[in-house]
Amino acid sequence: MNAPVDVINYKNGVLYMEEMPLHPLTSKVGTPFYCYSTAALRNAYLQYSRAFADRQALICFAVKANCNPSLLRLFGQLGAGADVVSIGELRFAMKAGIPANKIVFSGVGKTKTELTEALKAGVLQINVESESELKLLDSIAQSLSLVATVAIRVNPDVDAGTHKKITTGKYNTKFGVACEDALDMFMLAGNLPGVAARGLAVHIGSQLTSLEPFEAAFTKLAELVVELRTMGQTITRLDLGGGLGVKYHNENIPAMSAYAAMVKKITDPLKVQLIFEPGRSLVASGGVLVTEVIHTKQNPERRFAIVDAGMNDFKRTALYDAIHRIVPLVEPKLSNKYSYDVVGPVCESTDTFATDVLLPELKSGDRLALLDAGAYGAVLSSNYNVRLTAPEILVDGAKFAVIRKRDTYDELLAAYRQPNWLGL
Numbered sequence: 001m002n003a004p005v006d007v008i009n010y011k012n013g014v015l016y017m018e019e020m021p022l023h024p025l026t027s028k029v030g031t032p033f034y035c036y037s038t039a040a041l042r043n044a045y046l047q048y049s050r051a052f053a054d055r056q057a058l059i060c061f062a063v064k065a066n067c068n069p070s071l072l073r074l075f076g077q078l079g080a081g082a083d084v085v086s087i088g089e090l091r092f093a094m095k096a097g098i099p100a101n102k103i104v105f106s107g108v109g110k111t112k113t114e115l116t117e118a119l120k121a122g123v124l125q126i127n128v129e130s131e132s133e134l135k136l137l138d139s140i141a142q143s144l145s146l147v148a149t150v151a152i153r154v155n156p157d158v159d160a161g162t163h164k165k166i167t168t169g170k171y172n173t174k175f176g177v178a179c180e181d182a183l184d185m186f187m188l189a190g191n192l193p194g195v196a197a198r199g200l201a202v203h204i205g206s207q208l209t210s211l212e213p214f215e216a217a218f219t220k221l222a223e224l225v226v227e228l229r230t231m232g233q234t235i236t237r238l239d240l241g242g243g244l245g246v247k248y249h250n251e252n253i254p255a256m257s258a259y260a261a262m263v264k265k266i267t268d269p270l271k272v273q274l275i276f277e278p279g280r281s282l283v284a285s286g287g288v289l290v291t292e293v294i295h296t297k298q299n300p301e302r303r304f305a306i307v308d309a310g311m312n313d314f315k316r317t318a319l320y321d322a323i324h325r326i327v328p329l330v331e332p333k334l335s336n337k338y339s340y341d342v343v344g345p346v347c348e349s350t351d352t353f354a355t356d357v358l359l360p361e362l363k364s365g366d367r368l369a370l371l372d373a374g375a376y377g378a379v380l381s382s383n384y385n386v387r388l389t390a391p392e393i394l395v396d397g398a399k400f401a402v403i404r405k406r407d408t409y410d411e412l413l414a415a416y417r418q419p420n421w422l423g424l
């Protein structure tokens with residue numbers, strides 16, 4: 001999936017997001033900053049909701065991809081629910097107006113405190129990933145005189161064909177329970193008055209670029225539904241996990257229509273409610289990271305552009321070997337291109353955004369945009385090297401608003417304490 005071509009593109013050599021030229025924003029808010037397009041976000045959500053409008057389906061935005069409350073509010077207003085993996089995310093989603101009865105609580109290690117708060121809040125469903133968690137949830141629910149609606153997350157042992165660090169559906173990963181253990185989980189749940197197991201959930205990984213792994217996992221899930229029903233279990237819901245991958249570079253991403261047709265073919269005979277938990281595909285293409293060139297330099301082997309965004313602002317290249325397109329905010333008149341390594345200021349060699357990328361000749365003060373940065377960008381940022389996290393901006397037509405301010409050194413320092421024996 002990709003942003004519609006007219007949302008982020010050049011007009012007369014100037015990079016625009018919707019009706020907003022990006023380069024004047026650099027003097028208004030300083031660099032680096034994240035910038036998101038309302039139209040692109042809305043369009044991405046509508047692709048899912050329209051594809052499944054003729055089915056009983058709930059699209060739950062995976063908050064971990066981007067937890068900015070303005071984005072959560074936007075998706076919530078469009079009808080989205082949320083998929084949360086911590087109580088912090090649950091609070092963010094509810095504060096942004098997403099009702100608890102549209103929120104799914106996922107995650108392999110939910111604590112007693114978290115489960116208690118989620119139950120009290122009245123979340124739609126808790127996806128359980130172990131027998132230990134099922135028993136804990138039961139005891140909490142009983143103590144609150146509640147019954148927790150549960151889906152059992154299965155690990156279908158299917159290779160998602162994606163980066164190792166975002167593969168979650170193989171037995172060598174910590175996620176879910178094996179399909180052959182699902183029946184035991186349902187039987188156990190049947191004896192626990194605090195839980196009602198009514199669904200199955202699956203999430204095999206992120207940035208999937210083909211339909212086959214999804215199809216293999218969903219087929220296993222459907223077979224399991226039939227088997228469980230034969231054994232007398234009630235299954236009313238299937239949670240199909242994260243969404244499609246996005247085109248960062250040269251990936252071929254299946255069309256939403258093909259994904260939807262595949263899902264419907266497998267799930268229609270089951271007559272279940274569907275839950276989707278897309279994160280990346282809702283926000284990636286609608287966001288850019290804008291940065292300024294601090295210095296350029298050359299050594300006998302390479303030409304470097306050192307920019308003011310670092311791996312503390314954007315970690316995907318360091319963490320997942322991700323390749324993102326990088327483009328100038330203002331296209332130069334001359335079209336000569338040079339091969340650059342675009343690197344940040346952080347004291348690590350992994351602080352590299354692109355290797356051997358063709359760009360016009362750069363000089364200090366030039367601004368660049370790293371594209372498709374809306375997912376797993378700002379959320380993974382840190383204050384490493386005591387650097388201030390980048391602000392976030394939302395554009396809507398010709399309007400813009402700062403939706404997260406840059407923090408300050410005083411705010412960072414204020415969190416620290418000194419033991420009295422060090423003196424002051």
Ligand SMILES: *Cc1c(COP(=O)(O)O)cnc(C)c1O
Nearest residue numbers: 062203206242243277278279280
């Ligand atoms: C990360 C995650 C998602 C979102 O995956 P995307 O690839 O970003 O769509 C959904 N569900 C669960 C359980 C996750 O861990």
